[in-house]
Amino acid sequence: MRLPRWAATSAGLAVFCWQAAAITWHVPGPATTTGSLGLWGWRQHPIDLLPVAVGLIAVIVGLTQLSRISLEALARRSALVAQLRFAVTMQDLRTVILLRRQLNQESTRRHPWHRLGPTRTRTFTRSVWRRGWHGLLRFPATRIVRLAALAAGIGVLQAAAVRGTTPAVLGSALLAFVLGLEVFEPLSQEVDQPDYTDGLPVARGELMVRHLAAPSVALIPFAVIAAAAAVLAMGTTEAIIPAAILALPTLLGGAAGGVISIVRDAPDPFSSSNQQAFIPPEMAGFTTTLRLLWPIVISALGTCTVLIVRLAVRHGDSTIGAAVRGTVGSLLVAGLVAYWTKVRDPIRIRIRAFMDEGRAQTSAQRSRSSS
Template structure:
């Protein structure tokens, strides 16, 4: 399935102007110079292929080495098979993107092909029909056994990459110009750790636009609960692509929790990352409010209370995705378990689904609210902050939202350990873990509500301390001056 997902992502990337991203000067001068366009684009295309191949091989090689500790075969063999599989997946993505771009493949055709391929491979996972990427997936098992027919997958991938490089001269200059500008801004935003700008630029790269008309019209019932209505006005305009992505993230989070339950503990990091991204997509009303600080400050409502109200509509909107993740977890657990335990698995999933999803959204809320402009901030204090303290602050700002998302993800570890040790039943352990996660979420909501008030109190305390210290120094200096005059 991962191979088909990479192929589908490559098709969509190519139809949207990818995968190459040149500097603006190269697009403006080199591409318009009297030289062969193929000669000018071949080097960056080869660099793109090389970087993707290295990243795919290194990442999957690490996962293969981890899998080798639990599966028959040597760790070296599993590392090699994982690296070979990752290399094939990465090259398939780049090759599909290059060919789709060269052929000017419309986005709707790329989406249709991707949907058919994903449905076909899903039927293969259910043992209904052979899948188009079965031999590609078989490469990942070469650490255990080798099938000669799997080499065909490598040959086909190499042929696709060669075809894409041969057609690189057909790259669109308009797409390169647009993509180069957006990628330059994206890199700067990443450097500045501006997550909101990164998200907006990423949506522009993928040509993602909100719907002009909502999915469901909301009745006009007067001016009661305007924040609630405004939140749904935003959520009901989410495009199809984002809804599909959010559904995929929920399914992936459920699958990661099943992996954790079956002993792959590091998979909880995948759950945390997936629920964090899902929360970022769902908290669009809160992000839009943060984007307009002048309007927010003009309302006769304390900003913390206003931001807290903006969490209500996304919380309700996340409930269907929690159900999707729970159902996916139960189904996947039934498929991979030797002895299906649908009843207990469904009970645990029903208890932990909402806290896990809300925990990821809470981490996203911390990241969004933390980036809100603060008119009372002391810029001079930030400017003269020691480098060691500045680095620690940067790391802390990055890790705190992810740590909050991990709280819900690790709840299944507590359930697993309770079952293994026999200290509690699955339902009892899940209930205790859910209560702990809910308390953490409540603490984060309280922080959102009183963040500005807490910051003002801390600043007032620090200002009083500095004023008192300065007053003491002045008195001591005055006493020394009087003593010296005598």
């Protein structure tokens, strides 16, 4: 069988959604008979053997099609998997994302979804804005579907948190973190080209913070999807207004963790070539753990504001006012991350200058005491 990738993906997504609906609303699903096999020691239904027969037929059909498999393609995928494992070991998330896209044979569109018209003004901010949209408008359909699924998952988990499942906040933070890594692709591409970025007559922080504008606006349709999923999961029309208020700020605050991960991986042009850091093994493990968890913590801070709405529901207070307060908290997290992106390099320069000055004074004191 030679099915287009979009057809195979659509079929798999349809089966997944069908089974999710079966779990939620207790209707028959494609995997219902498969799960029923575990109860054959208690009762037997012949219909439960149907998925076993379908599985055997699929295996036989697959074995008959082995001659059509390309060995070169398998070798290439094996090499990509080996590189992917190495990138995971080195905790290089950007490389992991790029390798996963190659494994999925995911490439940008040749023609954008919408071609931008000419502009009369050519300011620095306007140029960065257009450059970001040039990349976003070439997202393939598979990536857009994936982003929509992430947004829907965030909405469902936020609704679960309101209904009392507190750990769902962590799940929504993880999904928002991945969403940030995907949607802030213009910023990632800027970080991937440090020589080009450093050659521009502008500060790197000023350039990076302007790359946050276009992806932030691109989150609006996904915020609509997240709000709709949250309302459906809550099952009440009273959740429409709070979900509409919280949706976009929550996505912005949750995606801020992805921004930190992207900017943090940017090369440091201010470090000297002979500078070495001697860190004890105990501190090295702590530093690595902190490096991994810090973006997730920021995403959790941006998404945990939904707990304010849950508290209002339990106490009978206004959920709209609680949603507004949660919006302020999420936007504060996103704003602080944007400001950190802008001033990160100047702060690091000042800290390094302060440490170098301290080392120089210590060396001078030692030389005077020895003489």
